[in-house]
Each structure stands twice: as C-alpha cells, then as structure tokens.
Amino acid sequence: MTSLREGPTTVIRREDYVAPAYFIDTVDLTFDLDPAKTRVLNRMRVRRNPALPAQALRLDGEDLNLARVLVNGTGTSFRMEGSQLVLEKLPEGTEPFELEIFTTCNPAKNTQLMGLYVSQGTFFTQCEAEGFRRITYFLDRPDVMASFTVTLRADQAAYPVLLSNGNLVEQGPLEGGRHYAKWVDPHKKPCYLFALVAGNLVHREQKIISRSGTEHTLQVYVRRGDLDKTEHAMHSLMAAIAWDEARFGLPLDLERFMIVATSDFNMGAMENKGLNIFNTKYVLASPATATDTDFANVESVVAHEYFHNWTGNRVTCRDWFQLSLKEGLTVFRDQEFSMDMAGSPSARAVKRIEDVRVLRTAQFPEDAGPMAHPVRPDQYAEINNFYTLTVYEKGAEVVRMQQTLVGSQSDPSGREGFAKGMKLYFERHDGQAVTCDDFAQAMADANPDSDLARLLPQFKRWYSQAGTPRVKAQGIYNASERTYTLTLSQSCPATPGQPVKEPFVIPVALGLLSAEGQELPLQLAHESHARTGNRTLVLTQASETFTFINLDSAPVPSLLRGFSAPVILEHDYTDTQLLTLLAHDTDPFNRWEAGQRLALRRALTAIRADGPVPAEVLDTAYLDAMRAVLHHPGLDAAFKELVLTLPAETYIGEQLDVVDPQRIHTVREAMRQQLAHALHDDWVHAYEAHKDNGAYRPDPVSSGRRALAGLALQMLCVAARDNGNPVWPGKAYQRFKDAGNMTDRFNALQALVISGHALAQEALQRFHSQFQHDDLVLDKWFALQAGAPDRSGNILPLVRQLMQHPDFHLRNPNRARSVISTYCHANPGAFHRADAAGYAFWCERVLEIDAFNPQVAARLARALDRWSKLAEPYRSAAREAIARVAAHDALSNDVREVVTRALAD
Template structure:
C-alpha cells in the first residue's frame, strides 16, 4: 500500500537489462498454510548493457526470503539489501547460478496476482508483474528464459499438477504427495509462467496440424462443468485451423491445455501451452449460456490461442509495447469471429464498443496513445485503447496494404523476430519492408492520444459532372498532448446514386485501393485539409463514407434526412447502412429532448417510422442486422455526443421515443415476433442467433406498451424457453416492467440456477441494470445475498460494475447516492484487489461531462477516495489523474 506518491515510469527511460537468465528451474512444495518455492537461475551479464559492473537487482514482493546463494555459496545478510520491490546483490560474477528459497501464502493472496487459490485450486496470473509475488526474479518481458518446473502437492487434494510445456516426469511419493516435472523448450518471459494444482476433470480431443503432427487438446474444469466444454473445444480447433490457413501459423508443441478458474481478474491468459481462463470465457451450454456468451467463448478461446505467435513466440520488449501483442491479437480474433459468423454484425458490435468505451477514454483524464509514454501502475493500461483501438490501428495497416501485402508483412515479422521481445516499431517496419509502402506518418497513431475528427463536405457540379469532397482533420488536446500532428487516415468511401453505387475516378490520381468494379476507394487523408474530385459522376450522389469503419475517427458530414434514408435503405456497406439508422435515431432523440423540455409530445418523423416498418417487413434481411438497426443509439453513446450530459433528460427522451415507435409499429412488431418463434433444437450459429436477436429486440419494444397480452407473451417465453438467451431476455423485459410476475420470475430463476455461479451472475446483472427507480437499494440489498462474494471479480462486475457502468439513470441519481456507493466499494476493494478497484472507478472519472450539480457530487467522491491514507498505486493513479487539473 502507498506510503508516498508512487513514482512514474517513462518509456524514454527504457534500458536493456543488465543481466539475462538462460535457464530457470523452479520447485514448488504446495501446502495448506504456506508454500515453498525454490528457484535456480542461470544468470549472465548482458553483453548489450552499457555497464559491466552493475549490481544484480531482482523484483519481489510479499515474499518471505529463506535463503539466497550464488554458485552454492550462502550469502550473508550483509551481501544483499531490499528496498520496496527490489532486492539488490551488489557484487556478482559475470555468469553464475543464483539459488533462492522463499515462502509464500497463496491462500491469503486476494489480489489474484502471482500464485493464489481459487475454489480450493492453486493457480497463477503473472501478467503483468505477478511473478514477483512467487519468487525473486528479473520480472520484465525482455528477459526470456527456458523454464523447468517441479510441482509437489498432496495427491488426494491436488491430483492434477500442470505447468507450461511438456510433462517429462510424474511420480507418486511415499508421504501421500506426488510430483510432476514440466519443461518448456521455448524461452519465455516470467509473465507467461503458469501453474495449476487442483481436483479437476478433463475433456480431451486432438488436432492434426498441416504438417501432420498430432496435438493433444485438454480442457480442465470442475467435474460439474464437464458438459459445458464442447463449444470451447470446437472453437479451439477452429482457431487452430484458421491460423494455419490465414496466417500460416502452426502450433509448436504436442500439448495444449486450458484450465477454467472461477476467481480471475481477466478474461483469460495466454501462458505458453497452459491457458488459464475465467470460467465465463470457457464454459457454455444452451441451458446456461446466452448467444453472446457462446460468442464470447469462441472469441476469447481464439484470442488466447492466437497469442501463441502474437505474444508468446514474439513478445513485447517492455509494457509500453503492450498493444504490439494485444492490438494485433484482437485484430486477428475479430477477423476469426467475422469468418465464423456475420462479418457485418461483428463489425457493428466492435464499432459500438469503440464509440462508447474507447472514445470516452480518449476524451477523459486517462487518455493515452496505444503505446503510452508513461504509467504508474501497468495494470491500469489494460485498456480499450491498447486493445480495441490498437486492433483498429492494425486494421488500418491491413486496409492500406491490402490482404496480400499484409500477409507478406506478418510473415516477415514472424521470421525476423521469432523468439524475441520487440517493439511496435519493429512490427510497423516489417510491414513497410514487405510492402514498400511508407508508414512514417502513420506512426502518429502509436504516439498520439485522442480520437481524430473528420469534417467532410461534398458538392456536385452537374454541368461538369464532378463531385468534390473536402476533408479536414483535427484531434482534440489530451493530457500532456496539446497539439497533434496530422494522422494518416484511410477513408473508405463510395458514391451512391438512385440505382446503386457509381463508378469512381479521381481527377488527379488513383486511390490506394479499389474494388474490381471501381465503385469503392480508400482515400489517404494525411493533411489537415484535402480535396478529392471525382469525374464522370452522372448524377448527384450521396457519399457513403468511412465504409466498414475504416478508421477509428469521428465523422461529421451534414447529411440530410433523405440522404440518410437512402443509405439506410440501399447502401451495400452494412456498417454505413447501420450507421445511417443510428444518425436518424440520434436526430429523433434530439428532437424528443427538445419536445419534452417544451412540454410537447414525442412524435417520430413518419419517414423514419416507415423506414423502420420496411426493416421489420423485409424477411430477406439478416435478422441480427435488423435488430441492430432497430435499436436506438444507446445512452452511453448519447453521452459522447450530447454535452453537457443530462442523464435523466436523455433517458426520458429515448424511452419516450421507443414507446412511440412501439405504438406506431405494434402490428409489425407482433408479426415479426411470431415469424421468429421456433421450436428447433438450439444451435449457436449465425442464422439462429440472428432470429433470437430480432425476436428479443421486438419483445423489448412490445413490452413498452404495457399490454397484458404482451406481458403474457414475455411470461410464456420465460417459462417455456429451453435456452438461456430467450429466457434471460424475457426476464430482463419483466424486471423492467410493472408486471406483478417479475418477483416470482426472479425467485424461480434463482431457485433453478442457484448452483450455477455463471448463471447467478446474470441474475445479479439483470437486477443491477433495471431502469426503474429503487435499483440502487436493490443492489445494496443483493450485496448481502449469500450468492454474492465481493472477492470474486465476476460477481463484482455483474452487480457493482453493471450498476455503476451500465445503468446511467440510476447511478446518476440526483442525490449522489450512486456515486457514494461506488466510492465505498472502491475503498473496500482497494484493500483486497486493487486491480478490480481501479477498473470500477472509471464511471466517476468522467465527471467533467455532466451537469454542474452532478460534477460537484462526483468530484467530491473522487476526493474522498484520494484522501484514503493507504491507497494502492492502481487506484491512486486513476483518481489522481481524474482530478489532476484541480490539485
């Protein structure tokens, strides 16, 4: 805990390590009260280091040091010293063997970093700096070592003992214990170390690689969860085949293990050959898991597997380069998920996350480039900027180079850097060298924070048959970066006429990328202002801009209502078609806000109603896409558009508009619901997911009509559905209604699923996100529920996180009670799990966006948190930066 202001670490201060570790031998004796860890490190001075007489400085925290020796000579206490997390040995040879014995207490480790216990099982989480809680080590990603690991534990309590690499020895000991020895032939940094010991059951399968090698696949879970592993196993095999086909990357060991853990700060961890997963990202079956849950399992399994090359075989030099592995891997898992399902729906979902969470981060006190310049606590930089915006930056390179040159660049990157710890610059350089395309200006995406804004205008000259696009780019100031250089922005576009897309020809030069029929282009926007003139345009077109969301920017083009309606009805680009529906919805919400403020009724534009009616009636369209287009812009997105944010005004206007649409489209909604009903066996494929998505979107509209027949429809769906997607959707509708049945529904749901923790998390979440008054009191009551455990991150996210982060109308209560509640929980978690505490704090950090009264209340709670005398560095960094301008 903090006894002084934590120090800031700067990218500019990076120095190569003074020492390297050629091999690491670990021995664990796992016990119920404590565990003994013995390490033997083969160390030598780094020939690339500038100093030849530097002391050895190892990282370690919360360790009880038993002994320390060099080349089998026990060191006296006077030969080493310790300060904070650093153990220093002043005089060491050029190369030597360091033996260290420590005692740790995993059962008391509530931070869930290092070695800890979850549901009676030992497991690890070492990224980013958890390994220093296991033994003294050079805990930095650019120190890579070959590991050999011996694990000894009670055989009856812990029959399964796992670590990285290959199992080379297994032995039963005479005292009731047993041991295993694991050797990983691939050098890795300490953050990729993993250990699991517990009473686990296993699901096994095999995968045959392109070269004909057989890989044993195993998923370890509690026995009760054996029936929930099939989807994860199928997803793993699909990901392995996809990585071979698309990237030419074959798996490199004979075994791949996954372990499901209930207490986990992250979604999953890509430890070499031993991936440790949050149970929510591996367990799935129709009765307990929603469609979104199935898709999450598929995406996360693929993500962690893809890390084998983008993160493990080639890792990051330092933690400032985190997006090197995470951005590239998120890009890869998004492409995989698109190929497995609906590419357009996947793209819209990714853009929605960017526009709400990531754009908000860019506009807030924690704004940072995808390669940050500094940090206090690295765990605070596992952010949507590093991951999601990082993926968008890789996607832009893919767009600028095209698929073939991008693949050539990735092949060169792997060839050059296999077995190395490298930088974002190394990745971009490989892409440049393979393609011959200059990405010098593009590098600004790595070093500059903030969301660029494009202001675009268009003009048509009927006589000359030309269409001109004028583009201006800018980027708002962010903390520490007042002035921004222009970005290199790929702007994918088309011109839409009455009968479809028009042929494109630039007056001066061809664009970087064209389709075969020359109706789409990618314009390189790399100056503050630019103009593009298209010739041979035979009619006044509507520009379809930022197709596929080709860059993570805010686009401002003054579309008329009729232009948006044309794009919504006819655009061939699914993203632009959806985006047009959102812009029309945004205009209707703004009009509703004005009407309510002046005492007028909310009446949607008839043309907008007709466009929605056409969507409902058109059975040829993708149902999932129709569902997305019918959903109005979320309150979170509206909070990024309308300033200052009047949470309650926005909520009331949006709900009034939804109710008016439901009333105007009642007949079409009923007909659509009936068409979507089906009794076929559940399959989580694109077609069924689309149908359920549309059906449940329609039901949420119909429930606004306060009609007894609709309530009966929701009750019937809740009681009779055999899959969790439909059942949970019906429960959500009932909880947000005045139906008397909702209390019974919540009770029945809990009684049926009380032995399934992941389902109960959904039960908590439904109640936490209820829009009706009194939800805060409901959440406070649920904090005392026997099924809630504040030390379990999944439950904290489901109840506290869902309420504070996704229930704006109740979190932003005018009396400030929601803010006080969040600050109280942050202070509690600060003492046990600082990572989770700092992430929960995010809703309060956006205080400057809201009305003055809310600002004052939110700021007061941040100041109360900052006044805590024993504040963790994780929480201190977030809260101090949030208040920085006012200190």
C-alpha cells in the same frame, strides 16, 4: 527502465527504457504446494549484459518470505531496497553463474489474485503484468526471456492434477501421499507467461493432427460438474488452431495445449504458454445455461488466447509500453477469425458492427477523458491500469488500417499483403521481445510499394498520439461540370500531455449513391477510367480535396465504409440522404450507421430542447424507415436487430458538451416507448416469424433470429406497460418457463424486467430457484436487476439489497462486477442521481474493494472518468466523491492513478 518518484506513486516513462543489466538463461523452479505456506526453490542461470557497465543485480519481489540466497552454491550478502532484493557481490566477467533463491508465500491469503493464489481449493497463477514477483524474486520484465523447468509437488488426494507450461516429462508418487510432476517448456519466455495449476479437476481431451502430420493433445480442465459445458470451448480451440495455420501458416508448436477455467479471475483469460488460464465465463457454455452472446464470446476469447501463442508468446513485448504489440494485433486476429467463422457477408458485417459499437461506446469516451493515452503509452504509474480499450480495441483498429494500407488493385482487401507482413515479422523476430515499431516496419518492408510503406513515419502517429481524430467531410456537386468535390479535413482535440496533434494517416473507404440508391462509378479527375464499388482515399493532410467526374446528378456519399478508420465522421447529411443510405447502401456498416444517425439526431433535438421531454420524439419518416427494415426480405434478422436497437445512453452523452444523465435517460425511454407503440403490429409479426428455431444451434442465422425475436418481445412488453394489456407479458412469462435454451429464456426474463411488469418478480424468483447453483447464470440474474431502468429511484436500494443476498460474494470479481460495475458503469440513469447517493455508493465500494483487490477497484473507479462533462448538480457531487477516494490514506497505486488523473481533468 528508470522511474521518477512523484508524490506517493512512481511514474515509469517509456523514454527511460534501458536494457536489462542481467539476463536469465534458465530457470528451474520447484514448488512444494501448501495453501498457507508454499515453498519455492528457484535455481537460475544468470549472466551479465556485456553491453552495460557492471552493476548490482536487482530482483523484484512482493509479499515473499526470503529464506536463502546462494551464488554458485555459496551463501552471499544481500540487502533489501523497498521490495527489491539487491545483490552486489557477484562473479566478475560475463560468464554465467548459478543463483539459488528459496522463499515461501501464502497463496490462501492472496486476495489480489495476482501471483500464486488459491480459489475453491485449487492453486492458480496470474503473472501478467507483474505477478511473478509475488511467486519468487526475479527480473520481472518482459524482455528477460528464459527456458523454464518446473517441478510441482503436492498432496495427491487434494491436488491430483499438477500442470505447468510446456511438456510433461516426468511424474510419479512421493512419500506421505504426495506426488510430483515435472514440466519443461521448450520455448524461451518472459516470466509473465509462467503458469501453474494444481487441484482436483477433470478434463476433456482431443487429439488433432496438424498440417505437417504432427499429433497434438488438447485439454480443457474444469471443476467437477462442469465438464458437459466444455464442448464448445474445445471446438473453438480446434477451429482457432486450424484457422491460424491456414491463414498465416502458424502451427501449434507444443505437444499439448491446455485450457483451465477458474471462477476467481481478474481478467477474461491469460495466454500463458501452452497453459491458458481462463475465467469460467469464457469457457463454460451449454444451451441450457449460456446465451448466444456467451457462445460467441467463448469462441472469440478462446481464439484470442490461442492466437497469442505466436503474437505475444513467440514474439513478445520489449516493455509494457508496447502492450498493444500483442494485444491490439491479437484482438485484430480474433476479430478476423470470428468474421471468417461467421461465413456469410451479412454475418461478417454484423460482427464488424458489434466490434465498432464497443469501440464507439466505450473506447471513444476513454480517448476523450482523463485516462486518455496513446495506443503505445508514454508513461504509467500502474501498468494494470493500461489494459484498456485503447490498447486493445483501438490497437486492433490501427492494425486493421495497416491491412487496408498494404492493399493493392490485385489485393484490395490487403489480406495477402498483411499475411506477407506477418511472415516477415516472424522471420525477423521469432523468440524476441520487440516493439510496435518493429511490427509496423515489417509490415511496410513486406509491401514496399504500398501506401503504408510510403507513409510509415506519419502512420506511426497512431501509436504515439492520443485522442479520437475527427474527420469533417464537405461535398459540393457542380451540375454544369458534372463533378462532385469532396473536401476532407481532420483535427484531434487536446488530451492530457498532448495539447497539439499532427495529422494522422486516415484511410477513408467510400462509395457514391444516386438519389435512388444506385451505386455510382467512381472516377477521380486525374484518372482515365471509372471504378465500380468501394475505393479508399488516404487523408494525410489537415485538409485535402478530391474531385469525382462524370456524375449526372448530385450523389449521396457513403463515407467511412466498414468503419475504415477509428475516427468521428462529421458530415451534414440530410434526413433524405440518411434514409437513402439506410434503404439502399451496399455497405452494411453504413446502412446501420445511417439508422443510428437518424435516431441520434432525434434524441439530441429532444435533449437540447427546453421544457419537458415530449411524448413523441420520433417522427413519421423515422418510424416508417424502421418499419421497412423490419419487413425487408433481403436483410438478416441479426442486422435488423442492430438497426432497431437505439443508441446507448452513454454514446448519446458523448455527443453533448454538457451531460444531463437523467434527461438522456428520459428521452431514450420515450423513444423506446414510441417505437414499441408505433410498430406494435410489426413487432408482433417479427416475433411470430422468428420465435421458433428448432434445436438450438449458436450459428449466426439462428442467433440472429433469436435476437430479433427477443427485441420484439421486449418491445411488446414495453407497449403493454402503458396500455395495460396482459397478453404479451403473459406470453413472455410462458416463454420464460418453456424455453428450450438460455437465450430465449433470458430474453423473455429481460423483457419482463425492462418493461417493469409485475410478473418480473415472480420470474426472477423462479430463475434464481432453477439456477442458484450455477455461478455464471446467477451473474446474469444479478446483472439484469442492477442494470434495469430506474423509474422511481429504486435501483440503488435494490443494488444494496442484492449485495446482502446470500449468493453475493464481493471477493469474487465476476459477482462483484455483475452488481456493482453493472450499476456504476452500465446504468447511467440509475447511477447519476440528483441526491448523489449513487456517487456515495461508488466511493464506498471503490475503497472497500481496493483493500483486497486493487485491479477490480481501479476498473470500478473509472466509472466517473467523465465527471467534468456532467451538468450540475451531478458535476460537483461527482468531483466531491472522487476527492473523497483520493484523500484516503491507504489507497493502492492502481486506484490512486485513476482518481488523481480524474481530478486533474
């Protein structure tokens, strides 16, 4: 790929992609590990690309001390151009030659946590996207795939465990109390999948037998003292391996598979071939220290990284613009895995709703902001900024739509057709670096009679066009002709660099209900017979009309069932229709969505009204509907908790053209207060019915019961704040002390903190005393306080105070995120202050963190992406804060790209 210099940053463009001028067939790396001076001997077998003209070899490097360069064993001339090592006097022709490079680096000073670094006395690596160049000079791009042999040498007492990718082929002692281990990866891989770990670790081990009868060794490595928290991660890994082989015929392809956990990690986890390195947050879990959400996240992330073994490792990206090729596909796979593990239809539906809630509250704003980009971006200045919800979560929805569009009458879900597409994809591309187009083409070619195959060129606009499409639905019932005419139209707002959008392919799953809530048969005008249940209309034009016949009364449309496309649905539902859907819809997603629309409608009415926020935002019809949900005998507790949770403040704000964060916060708090008071006796009933669950199990039913009991307890404490009744806060404090698991304990603590009860401080002190030596639990303690409702402007001073706490460590990404990111990203009512103090704090922290960890700083910088929607005085103050960051001389490319694009919005 070529690049263009634009001011202080280099812009990389997808259209400029050029194949590598050289290939690296084999890599033999030898590491002499030392925290202050690690020596790296890199022997490579290199050959020219015969398809390109002869040219210099340009190797990427960063923060390296170069000691030696040999070509076929002989010294050679070279020069440095920026951070690149340039070699011109190379053997002619296309025969391979040997290239040897000897460098040193300082892992102890690597605060970026990219490349080779030291965390708590242990060596780790993180090479995606461009970290390998901080280890040795290399063609640091994903389309250069090589066979790696790695020898690690280190002090045996300090680093008894030496790990790298692939299979351990040799190990033994060395002189001077040192030892070595030699690893060979049998599969070619790009350098971003390289990994090493060296330290004093312990591990849990499990032997498994695959369907083919092959034995494999699974290992989970952690710090001493954490081994008892690894059982769930191991079980999750075993389940993921079994699921992938059963559903897609994809077996584990290594003798051993290893997971290693570290607390200093910029990401959630990394799928290095056979040696996954994880943030401890997604490995360690025990009932005493992890919540139900933590257990679910461990299962999901462990599965996600394992699934990359095929979708990302065996077939990888041609270039970083194709990032969603592996990430969107693998998120889809881990979502499907989690739903299959959930078992029951209701538990599957809860998982789907949770995934959509993340998409709509976080990715939709990204699509509408200055960092909006297609699932397959066209350009970037810093690739780390494009590990986004658009690439991951929206990318997964694009894959999900492909499964829908390869469905048929015999395979309505599309699961069988999708599996055929996956099979063809690997037959064609195993061992290759390919593109999003290659995946979509394989899916269409495997299902030649499908809607996807018919519409593939147009469907691929989902990869190339940014923004969230809006689908407007209008329905007209003709009583005399007994017909219902549904018109669907689509549009997509302008996004940076894309003022005009072409129509997308949008699958709209739907059903029709009678006014009494009965499912109606579906028969289009051109069809000879009706179908029952769901059906999917495929919208491909700017506007299309569909006529359903033989309907005796006006139907209630249930549109976009299961959230069949990542769009914003606009339909003028009446309250009566929404109440019908909430009470009767057979589609759980639309049942939940009806409740959200009812709550959102009332919130927006109060926000837009003149004058003070009324004490009663919710009307009797809504409250009665919520009461009916709480008492419904056929609904799972987890589903009830989702329905009764009000829309988030950020999601409410996205429905407005001009956002007053304080008014939104006030309205939502009023809604919570009213819901707490009006349903007080119902909350009591819900709590008493769900508070006791026996021995802890993180299964969906038990987790759902705990979630509903937690919400009920929170509501009862909120009500007690107004009426002064000490009973429920007292019960919450007692439950906090007596809880047999972290979920119940933390739910009780959260109820006290959110309600602002005096007992909260005593409970927080007790919690800290009990868990002060558990980093992950302390992260919860910090985050709960930074994210608490701001009733008197006291949260920002508290956040500053928390940063002075002896247990706060700014350079640890998890701890920094627990306080600073929680406050800036997840507490809009406290962050957006009229005095702009929140923005000043944001500015200070972005610059402070950028000096040592640009990735974490850039993610924090995005807290003000949507500044241009803010009402005054917030808008001007936010822009001024962004401009202050942008004016800083020593800004990283990571942060500079974010703030520059924000100011251009």
